[in-house]
Amino acid sequence: MEENKNNKPMVIDLRLILDKLKAKKKLYFVILPVVFVLSCVYILSIPRTYNSSLSLAPEINNSSNLGGTIGSLASSFGFDLGNMETTDAINPMLYPDLMEDNGFVVGLFDIKVTTADGATQCSYYDYLTKHQAYPFWTKATNSIKALFASKDATSKGKTENNPYMLSKVQDGVANAVRNDVAINVDKKTAVITISTEAQDPMVCKTLADSVKERLQVFITNYRTSKARVDEQYYKRLVTEAKREYEKSRQRYGSYADANTDVQLASLRSKQEDLENDMQLRYNTYSTMMTQYQAAKAKVQERTPAFTVVKGAARPIRPTKPKRMVFVLGMLVLATIMITIYSLKDLILRD
Template identity: 45%
Template sequence: MSTDAISPLLYPDLMASTDFVVSLFPVKITTEDGELSTDYYTYIYQHQKQSIWSVPFNWIRGQLKAFSELFADEEKTSGEGGKIDAFRLSEEQKKVVDFIKGNVQCSIDKKTNVISIVVQDQDPLVCASMADTVSARLQEFITRYRTNKARIDMEYYENLSRKAKLDYEDALARYGAYSDANLNIVRKETELKQTVLENEMQLKYNTYSALNTQLQAAKAKVQERTPAFTTLQCATVPLKPDGPKRMLFVLGMMLLTIFILSLYAIRDYLLKD
């Protein structure tokens, strides 16, 4: 914990932001069976398996959408190809963003500041790959945020030092050329001109030396501000699915069957009376 504007407690909100989720769209993934290799956006949007009870609802939704598209000329945007504008998402992109937000979860222990990242996907290899990617993206963002001011200073001193070096080399060249051209000439005017050029060269060198010292200090500051991360538990390909719970599903279907059969039996009993 520090005086940073973005403290570790805000990392879950950061990962839930639209900009962070959209940055995951072009990530390349491969399924465990090796039959599909595409970007994460296409995988989520086009290659998700549907549950049995969602098929009729998705069919009706698809028919309504196809009907509405007859009267609306909407520009389609895919996750692969052109750059996606996180400020203005299409309807399909917004659905994918919401879906990924539900799949990628981040939590932090307030006592230890340990960050836990949980990713759920239908394919185990995709799941583990995205967990690694999300972890790397979060570390990259934190590093970029914490070193931003130091990197700006470093780039500033790099530009000044580069320009000072060119000025010094130019002054050195002019001093050397003038000295060689007037090597055997003993005149007061020549000596004065040579002294002026020598002093100018020395000033340029002093400026370059001072800026180079500040540049090295800025580079050390970047290194000082760069956080070190330790992975307590790496992402692994899961061997068993986390859901849906088969036993709960079977139990639920049994209870539903018993309820329907009971209603049917009661109905027959009342009709006979």
């Protein structure tokens, strides 16, 4: 019971409300079945999708300059600076941004996928362009668009090798990949989570595993890029030093063989010069070889180790759409709307 503006009690007459609803009961018997049928037609037309995910913990180069006070303060807020602070230019927090790079996304086009029934075996690019189910209204819209689209727009072939010069269709596929693949990094633990979505459960799992491998390759290549450059540099120096040493050794050997019994001081002096030059070349070659071996060891040292915290499992049940929840929600919404319409006279009067 409530009071109106004149401080008179306002009584809610349930009998009057029931009478109003009974008078409009035909609306329930007509509208609710129609809403049920339309909701079923709509939700059954939307293809079901599956989700799979995995968690990956990469090795991180921790910075030794973290202050104890700052680290303790960060820990009190749930952040582990020891895991997040790194000497790399690309912080782990930036790994999700790789999905915005066409180079990384286009690199996923050639992933080989096989559907759960084994009927389709193709690249991920072909799977997205040729083996996707769509609602009937989307098919109708695409057919109409295809009538007015230019030849270049409808071409599905890869016309460019440059991932930053994509055709319209390729750009659409790249955006579809971005919608189906998500990379997230936990701020506290730096654990990388890769989530994938696809209309086939086996494709979903394969995609998650493949993205993990591509991400590992990217991280490894980045972490070892400078060390690999140094390795190639010292390898080139070793090759040059070895060639110079072999030339010097041949000159010394030829001269020594030709002047074995010579006693002239000038000839012995030249032989000593050639021997010293050969020894100098050998020392240089030995030094460069040591540097080269150290550079190779540095590459191995910089190569990060990866720990799979949670592997990608083949999903058993589709994730969305939630058909029963959608239909029930539409019925509840329709019931509320009919009820409000039936009681509008009482509502407006009050």
